[in-house]
Amino acid sequence: MKSNILAWLHEGNITIPALLFSEYRNLNLNETELVLLLNILTFxxxxxxxxxxxxxxARMTVSISDCNEMLRRLIQRGYIEIIDQYSHDGIRFEKYSVKPLWEKLIDQFMINNKATKEIDKQAEETNLYTCFEKEFGRPLSPFECESLGxxxxxxxxxxxxxxxxxxxxxxxGKLNFRYIDRILFxxxxxxxxxxxxxxxxxxxFRQKQMQKVNVKDDVHHPAVPFYNWLEQ
Known part of the structure; x- marks a missing residue:
């Protein structure tokens, strides 16, 4: 029993980015090609x-010839590459590099991230127009929409x-685009x-306004109300 567990541990573990499993389809890989790449990584x-x-x-359900053809296609499509290296004795040998695969995966991640940000930006902009129309109580004019843009x-x-x-x-109490533009400026x-x-x-700004009122008036007047306009 213990020897079986030790043999299992001896096989080791391999870390695979979860992104590869969620994005292999977007990388134009099928399931068989994915398993082949995973086996290469394991080796x-x-x-x-x-x-x-x-x-x-030997580790898959495909023939040697099919496996050889998949390797050729993966190299041609830029998912893996064969690179030459030399040992300390000057002996030349070849090895697989999966660096191209990781580069494609990073590119796909950046595309997804950009798309997500674009969707979020569009949602924010739509929400912004809605807020303005709600406060103004009417649809915005073309000029006002242009100003927002x-x-x-x-x-x-x-x-x-x-x-x-x-x-x-x-x-x-100054709900107009000119005033808002001045605030933003x-x-x-x-x-x-x-x-x-x-x-x-x-x-x-409001504290300064209150100080001006206090200095200007000798008689006690109610304090200028403080609006925490940014708090929900």
Whole structure:
């Protein structure tokens, strides 16, 4: 019993990126090709860097000739490559490299990541237009839609910051695009790029306004209300 467990442990383990299993179809690999690549990786892990079609076929349900043909196709399509190396004694030998496979997998990951970000961006923009139309109580005009697009594409304002400027305009009772544009201009000039920075800037501005009121009036007046317009 113990010898069986030791033999099992002696076989070792191999680490495969989970992304390979979720993306092999998008890499235009079929299941048989995937298993062939996994077997190549296993052989390499155990020190056999150039397994023969016979050795690979023995682990699979495909013939030696089919295995040989798959290897040829995988090399032609740029998933694996055969590289020449030399031993310390100057003896030339060949080995498989799966570096091209990992490069393709990284490229696919970046494509997926870019697509996800694009979807998120589109959702944010759609939500932004909805917020503006809700506050204005009407559909936006073509000019207003163009202004929103310019804030995002030309001025590179984050949709979250634009929403914050909208709330500031609502709280100030000056709900118009010119006023919102002025807020965004001032924030950009002051290097404000995050919600927290905008919140702090708004707090400091209102504190200054309150101080001006206190200095100007000798008689006690109710304090200027403080609006935490960025908090939900």
């Amino acid at each position: 390499i892990e155990k020190g056999n860097e150039f397994p023969t079609p016979e050795e690979l076929s 310019m804030w995002m594409d030309d001025d590179h304002h984050d949709p979250v910051i634009i929403k914050a400027a909208l709330r500031e305009a609502v709280m100030s 001032e924030w950009k000039k002051n290097g404000i790029k995050t919600i927290e920075q905008a919140k702090n800037h708004g707090r400091k």
